[in-house]
Amino acid sequence: MTAMALNDLLPAERISRSESSNPLGNSGDWIAQPRTENEIADLLRHADEKGWKVTVTGGGSKRGYGGLRERYDMMLSLADLRGVVEHRRGDMTVTVRAGTPIRELADHLAEHGQRLPCDPRWPGTATIGGVVAANETGPRRLAFGAPRDFVLGLRVICPDGRILRTGGKVVKNVAGYDMNKLFVGSMGTLGVMSEITVKLRPLPPDQCLMYLTFPEGSEADIEPFLRLLRSSTLEPFALEVLNPVLAEKTAGVNRYTLAVAFEDRSEAVDDQVKWVRDHLPEGIGMEMRRGEEALRCWEAWAELGPRGPEVPDTDSPAAAAKIGLRSTETVSFIREATEKASDRGLEVFAHGGAGHGIARIWLRGTREAVLPYLAELRSVVEERRGFLVADHLPFEWRKRLDVWGNRTIPFGLMKRIKDSCDPNRTLNDQRFVGGI
Amino acid sequence: MFGRKKRRLDPLIRQLMEWVGETNVLYRREDLVAYECDGFTLKKGEARAVVFPADTREVAAVVRLLHRENVPFIARGAGTGLSGGATPLGGEVIISLVKMKKLLRVDLDNRIAVVQPGFVNLKLTQSIADRGYYYAPDPSSQYACTIGGNVAENAGGAHCLKYGVTTNHILGAEVVLPDGEVIRIGDEGIPDMPGYDLLGLLTGSEGTLGIVTEITVRILKAPQGKQTLLAYFDDVEEASRAVSDIISAGILPAALEMMDRTAIEAVESANFPVGHPLDIEALLLVEVDGIEAGLKSQVEDITELCRRRNVREVKTARDEKEAAAWWANRKTGFGAMGAISPDYLVQDGVIPRSTLPEVLGKIREISRDTGLRIANIFHAGDGNLHPLILFDERKPGEKERALEAGSRCLKVCAEVGGTITGEHGVGIEKREEMRFVFTKEEIAAQIRLRDVFNPGNLLNPGKGFPQPGRCAEVKQEIKERRMAEG
């Protein structure tokens, strides 16, 4: 395909040739910035017919997440496809264009006392489309659930240019298959989402974030305390275990720390804070952030860790991973990850949800140091029937460490799904598990 | 004598018996009659046989056999489905999962439970309640329906306003695919396993993508406190506005249910009356739960919001027992229709909450036009309506009018931006109404997905989508029109 052909489809200022490469890979020879669904459809149809490979991007925060191609023929950037389409306040739903950054949406909703039940990393960069495509969640997943739980409907452009609607605009819907699930978490390998309708929640009347710091030697107290808390009737929004270096950054204390959050009416928040105080083992430090302060803590939290658009440090690039485990194994995993890193002279930042079982780690180092470390952690996790997905790695590293891990999954079926939706493998080719 | 009988048996039946044992295959006409429909009684069909496998291995073996012999088959749970999902169209083998009804494992610390598909919904909560836990999705049929059936229908319930529907609580499954292959999705309840969300696709697929033989579900800690309110209104519109007001005020009740006058008449004349006044136009049943300390002010806020909408009376349940009676009265509401009408057809449309008053008005119009009474019991909080169309199948023409009324109700829901089913599924019943919400292409895309899982379309054929015959008719019509135009 030539510039001529593409120029028929998009105004020249929104399509450009790009030679620049990025250590994270996933670059495009052409960069297209469509503003409408039809433009996307035309571009895709064109590409599909010509056998081009297309990568899709929003804010680019997940550029280092998966993908065995350094370059695609075209990068489809949805950064220009933004804004709220329809906010039905009384129904607590919003329809928004896929390229809208999370923060932009959150600010809009907050004006109406509402919010998206989601606290992903880099809300200023990450777009709703990217977050949904990666089914990305943050610490408050415990109360919020994941994008798969709040996406109500989508508009999706298929590789052949057809436009489909999935789901709907209402909070309950079982008409036909739950086609939303096909696209949520599929890393853009099946279709391009242009509009997303989500279920909203009210902003909490009050909230707090407690950092419980466990002095050296008392780490063994974390698990029993957690068990007590988990079997209580408290309703924590987050229950994250932080390793000392991460705690240093967030809570200012270099100790294993438990971050416990509550959001509710003030009386109920007070009540739960009191419970924690009353049940805290002796010698455990406690710091509390309330209201706005707690909010700011969360905001800062979301800006930790590596992200795509940063110019990566080539000597000591960043790596990150998402780990899934049984929630009761979170504490031991965070400790193990920390210890195994220090054995290798690495410094790892780690936190994990003791209520939902998703943990995250990130670190910097040379390939020779980091990859074996990740492989070792992975084997520990997989032995416990969990998984480790390396969700931020330089492109070269991804060729050496399977981003997705070795857990047996019904791959045959997944491959057939890909073949059925994208027979020419036009979209995000090799970006996903098993080279899908 | 039996030997002789057996020799005359359909060879397929004999082979099925070899896999699951003689007593676990039903094939006599009288026995099959009981399987000619599920909770949706307007369409009936005769199955070829019913088999009762004891475990996944037997399910897989039976499925492999049927696949090889090219015989269509259907999974069936308790048969409480309301759209004909488990109803045979004719000649299918029904694979009943009711004998796979064990609770396999409970892990309270990780908050998961592993059950067989035939395990009855309410049993799960009953088995863990003494330790303070429960399973959130609570369809009104929970006394009888199976968790396998819940997964297939993505069942909702009164409490899904706050806690979500079945799909939000399923963490893993073992599935027998239509060719007999057994796959496992999700493990130990760990979320986000790499790959496409197969679990999400299977949930709500109405038993057309695979047979679920083991399920890992999330269980929750029972809330610290709970308050149940009952608000009686003299005007339906005011009641529906109160619903919107409550939600807009940032209150997220665990449940927010509504019944109208006809529905109240039914529940009060049935088996679980609680003494609702019969001259009110609507009632709201609201439950808030959570941290005890935060409930009092929520109850006050709700009461105040109802007052502003001219409520006649608001009361809070004195104790668990009273609340339970209110709930039993509500949850048996569909069945209670039997007390005021020989037959009923329940619809399941969903609308944006804010259009409630408008839609209720239109339903009244439909009732007037068709001359049939329509009762409304519904999950008002999430806009999931259940118009119950009352009719007498024995009166000529009434069934057809009921079907028409049902279809028109769904049309109204689709027109205000809603959908045709919120929890009961499409099944046989709403196949044609799928066109109200999806284009031909969108339906084709869904059928393509089905073909990925179920390429021969042997598993529960003919469900969920407009019938191909009709499709062809439509195509033909379009072609003819084009030709006429061109």
Added chain:
Amino acid sequence: MDLARSAETPSPDALPCADGKLGNYLSGDVPDENKWADCVHCGLCLEACPTYLETGHEHQSPRGRVHLIKAVAEGKIGLNESFMDPVFTCLDCRACETACPSNVQVGGLIEEARGQVRRAHPLKGWKGWVSRFFLHGVFPHPGRLEMLGKGLRLLKRSGLSSFARRIGLMKLLPSQLEEMERVTPIPGLPVRKKLPEVVPARGKRKERVALLTGCVMDAVFGDVNEATVRVLTRNGYEVHIPRSQTCCGALHVHAGDREAGRELALRNMEAFSDADHVLVNAAGCGCAMQEYPELFREDPALRQKAEAFAEKVMDVSRFLTRYGFERPKGEIRARASYHDACHLAHGQGVREEPRWILRSIPGLEWVEMANADRCCGSAGIYNLTHPEMAGAVLRRKMEDVPEDAELIPMGNPGCMLQMSVGVLREGRRSKVVHTMELLDRSYRIGDREGKEASSCSDGKSGGWILSSGN
């Protein structure tokens, strides 16, 4: 639409009679269309049904049974063996009626269907023998029942039965009968023999009541009847025991012999015509008598009479809690777990009354039984005709009976026998008792203690002994 049509077309082997309502039924006493039309096929009754829980088969569930009954009326299936089986496998426990939101009278329908089946296919073989022997040979004849009781008494007293058991003679009986023999107490004398027709109230007479002595109750559990009479009289009720009363007919109706049921009903309505209250301590009998109107649904005059009669019938526990009873004072120190007889709980809605009575007894430690109102599998002579199902249902029931219950009180003789078999099979140590026996015993202990433990008429002081003979 094609579907519906194909389903509605009956198969040639079951072509209906011309009359659509009759379908394949014989004319007269046809299962009531209005009863099955109430069923909306919701399935909420499924998990309440013991036979469905055992088999998982839809046609062995209330919904399935109602559906089949309807299918015969629609001419889809015939009145044949395969229809008969589910209809007769029903325990008539009525648990489904409690569960059903739309008040479908499943029990009544089943009985009507049984009547049809019996007319079409009279019983043969062992079941036929048992049925004829008990239903026609024994129950309607108080004299013969007494003989049976006498024989039993003799057998037990003489030690012959244990001798026979030892040498395996009892093995000649079907095992369920043998077990039944082992658990029957040494029967006391039937009250109809022992007590006068009118037993005066102790103290001032508050009310006159008549007592149905019941056939099994009186022959096998005569002591329970005596205890009941004592309880009533001490509470100021004058008890009439009409001599002309007869078997209530429940078993006949359950077995599909509605004609015999009607005859017995008429005799009882006559026998109790003077009574204001007809009290019953056997749940099955009470329930059947309250349902006499169903037997006469095709005869308006008799139906009305039966309705008036049914109004007067009441379980003795309900009567006592309604009309008053003296708080018992005698302490019975034991752990008790109450079993709801189906025909009390589901059949008559009597649940709380026996509990109130029992909980008023000092010393009694109360353990609520899980699924207390689930059938034990007794169901009249069901345990003889369907031993396997009865056994399975009993096994499930025993799982719910707390291991450490010392006493299992209940209000039905059939259940008492069946639960005793359960206790025997499981090797438990619990004692099966009737609610009235416990109340009576507490009264008597109280009286004795009241007399400062002076000369006590009841020689057996240690431990609980079922038949507290005089």
